[in-house]
Amino acid sequence: xxxxxxxxxxxxxxxxxxxxxxxxxxxxxxxxxxxxxxxxxxxxxxxxxxxxxxxxxxxxxxxxxxxxxxxxxxxxxxxxxxxxxxxxxxxxxxxxxxxxxxxxxxxxxxxxxxxxxxx
Amino acid sequence: xxxxxxxxxxxxxxxxxxxxxxxxxxxxxxxxxxxxxxxxxxxxxxxxxxxxxxxxxxxxxxxxxxxxxxxxxxxxxxxxxxxxxxxxxxxxxxxxxxxxxxxxxxxxxxxxxxxxxxxxxxxxxxxxxxx
Numbered sequence: 001x002x003x004x005x006x007x008x009x010x011x012x013x014x015x016x017x018x019x020x021x022x023x024x025x026x027x028x029x030x031x032x033x034x035x036x037x038x039x040x041x042x043x044x045x046x047x048x049x050x051x052x053x054x055x056x057x058x059x060x061x062x063x064x065x066x067x068x069x070x071x072x073x074x075x076x077x078x079x080x081x082x083x084x085x086x087x088x089x090x091x092x093x094x095x096x097x098x099x100x101x102x103x104x105x106x107x108x109x110x111x112x113x114x115x116x117x118x119x
Numbered sequence: 120x121x122x123x124x125x126x127x128x129x130x131x132x133x134x135x136x137x138x139x140x141x142x143x144x145x146x147x148x149x150x151x152x153x154x155x156x157x158x159x160x161x162x163x164x165x166x167x168x169x170x171x172x173x174x175x176x177x178x179x180x181x182x183x184x185x186x187x188x189x190x191x192x193x194x195x196x197x198x199x200x201x202x203x204x205x206x207x208x209x210x211x212x213x214x215x216x217x218x219x220x221x222x223x224x225x226x227x228x229x230x231x232x233x234x235x236x237x238x239x240x241x242x243x244x245x246x247x248x249x250x
Contacts, residue, residue, distance in 0.1 A: 006248065008149075041152055041250075081152060101159040108246040109134055109163070116249055119149075 002033045004111030006104065008118030010042035011060035012053070017046050020117040021063055028071055036074040036107040037064070039096075041118070044082040047075070049093035061093045068095025076103045136160055137168040137241060139249035140175035144194065145185065150178050151193055153250040158196075161203035168207040168244070169200070170237060171229070176214045179225040197227050211237050 005024060009016035024034050039046055051061040067073050075096045077087060082098055089098060108114045138157050142149040160167050171179060185192040208229040222231060241247055
């Protein structure tokens with residue numbers, strides 16, 4: 001099955017990003033395809049490479065980057081939401097790209113299921 | 120990716136999109152950013168519905184005054200939705216009743232549905248995006 005993912009919450013504050021990541025891993029392991037992960041609202045904060053969690057905690061941003069590197073998952077950050085929150089190309093972590101809300105609508109059209117992770 | 124930003128819909132595909140608004144208009148940014156997606160989705164010529172449930176019904180409340188919180192009052196934009204061919208607005212009756220609201224309190228014309236009817240309508244969608 002081809003899946004689209006929407007992440008509406010920031011890392012660490014809320015479990016939505018963890019759940020979305022674990023869902024993606026599980027879906028890929030089962031042979032499903034992730035068409036795109038779209039980051040919206042505070043979800044855009046998952047994409048900043050300035051994030052530095054304590055050593056004994058998971059690195060949520062790096063985890064997403066690794067998912068993109070290892071599985072070619074398209075990680076798209078909403079430009080309007082990103083600019084509001086100080087996310088720009090210069091502090092974007094590897095594997096993410098900034099684009100418009102149209103990319104969310106498009107993944108809704110192209111995916112068999114769009115799964116929303118948020119509050 | 121070869122897909123353009125606000126175009127590039129799948130070959131002639133029209134899907135039923137429903138945006139579900141569950142939060143009060145201010146306090147968090149969900150309502151404003153939801154409205155932004157609704158407007159973008161209209162450019163994709165999809166079959167768009169917008170639902171208002173729980174505190175989301177407050178988004179349509181008449182007489183919003185935001186000067187005191189130094190936030191933009193975006194409620195007039197809901198009235199512009201028909202200009203974007205977004206004409207299917209649904210409000211859950213139970214949510215209105217629980218908050219002492221009536222359709223006369225709302226700034227736009229809506230279809231009022233029971234929770235069960237709303238559930239059935241959600242079931243009939245291809246894509247449900249909730250904020």
